[in-house]
Amino acid sequence: MPKDEQAGPLSGLFGVVKPSGPTSMSLVNDVKKLVANSPLFVEKSKLAQKAKSGKKGKFRRDAVKIGQGGTLDPLADGVLVIGVGKGTKKLSDFLDCVKEYRTTCLLGCETDTYDSEGKQVRLAPWHHVTREQVEKTLEQFKGEIEQIPPIFSALKMDGMPLYEYARKGIPLPRPIEKRKVTVHELELVEWLGSDHSFRFPEKKFTKEEQEALQKTLKSVDSSTSIEDQPDQEVPPEKAPTAFVLRMKVSGGTYVRSIVHDLAHTLGSAGHVVTLTRSRQGAFTLEPKEEGDRACVPWEVFQSALADEGDVDGEGRRRWEKEVLAKMEVV
Known part of the structure; x- marks a missing residue:
């Protein structure tokens, strides 16, 4: 992805590998806790406002739009497509796709x-x-x-x-x-x-x-x-x-x-x-064809929710790098 596109805030779609057990919406809400505090997806001014408020660990639910493109039952696992920002407008495409x-x-x-x-x-x-x-x-x-x-x-x-x-x-x-x-x-x-x-x-x-x-x-x-x-x-x-x-x-x-x-x-x-x-759609557990997109393992988000960890030389955390590598920017 070009560096100017990495400046944020970004909009896009990415796949998550849902585990069996939790509901789809509980996973979306957990991802939002990370996305709503990330400079990749939220304007720096909004993040600065949050930091100034001193409410550590809190996130603004209105900081960014997020949704999913087709619920999986709790029993089911596999591909769960998530849209962020303008990407949420394209989620309906995944209801009718193969x-x-x-x-x-x-x-x-x-x-x-x-x-x-x-x-x-x-x-x-x-x-x-x-x-x-x-x-x-x-x-x-x-x-x-x-x-x-x-x-x-x-x-x-x-x-x-x-x-x-x-x-x-x-x-x-x-x-x-x-x-x-x-x-x-x-x-x-x-x-x-x-x-x-x-x-x-x-x-x-x-x-x-x-x-x-x-x-x-x-x-x-x-x-x-x-x-x-x-x-x-x-x-x-x-x-x-x-x-x-x-x-x-x-x-x-x-x-x-x-x-x-x-x-x-x-x-x-x-x-x-x-x-x-x-x-x-193009999001799959096993990319085989041109245009296929791999999904982010749920463990990546689970680990970040427990401890977001340090940033690298470009100011990215591990979960952000994983999403950037697999995201379709809108």
């Missing part, structure tokens, strides 16, 4: 959230599912497909989130509207079988919660059943089948729904136990 994911599906159990963070909804047989069967069935989910968003999602129907209908047992006014999405690539990259440590979630629905969900689901499909059908032909201590998928999809695609629907098509039930976003 994204790549790697996800692990665990068969035999369906959950309300379609992932391991939720509660068990029903159990289903899984031992009959083979690798060859999965690979053949994946063909049905490639290209332009229609998805039904999860019933336990924040999407609203007549002003109320879908999850509220499900929790309270309120019949849906109409079926959930299908969404057209494009699955550009979808492949089975690893067959784990029972050689893994994943297990079904311990959280379960109470009888009342199960009845409420059943009532809501039957309001749009009378054939729906969420009764358990545990696999009777395998010992309970044996881990259910798990496998890993890699996919490249259009914006708006529910990865959890692909796993959920795939398991249904296989005559089983399933949910997501790991989810990694490996690419979002």
Whole structure:
């Protein structure tokens, strides 16, 4: 980057490698604590004002704009695009861009959230599912497909989130509207079988919660059943089948729904136990093509939050150098 561009304040976009666990917004807020005190992104006069106030460790929330270009669930890890200053105006571009994911599906159990963070909804047989069967069935989910968003999602129907209908047992006014999405690539990259440590979630629905969900689901499909059908032909201590998928999809695609629907098509039930976003637009975990941009490991920011450390000969701290090396200046 030219030295005159390094004078600041800068605006731009950069990718962060989000770890599994924290929310996306908690990470953005933590990054802001550093960005809002950096001469790279904030006018020197504003920083001088802060220093004059004597409020050490505090930062002005209005010192700089910051946001993210597509939330990742707490369970998920991988690419999280962050925009600073004028870069925030370009974050909407990342909602509709092509994204790549790697996800692990665990068969035999369906959950309300379609992932391991939720509660068990029903159990289903899984031992009959083979690798060859999965690979053949994946063909049905490639290209332009229609998805039904999860019933336990924040999407609203007549002003109320879908999850509220499900929790309270309120019949849906109409079926959930299908969404057209494009699955550009979808492949089975690893067959784990029972050689893994994943297990079904311990959280379960109470009888009342199960009845409420059943009532809501039957309001749009009378054939729906969420009764358990545990696999009777395998010992309970044996881990259910798990496998890993890699996919490249259009914006708006529910990865959890692909796993959920795939398991249904296989005559089983399933949910997501790991989810990694490996690419979002040009930002990627593994740069391979011209124009690809690497992401800043979260540990870089985590370390700086504990101790920003010394500046180098150019007046840069380690986290600032890492961001400068990987940032798209706007």
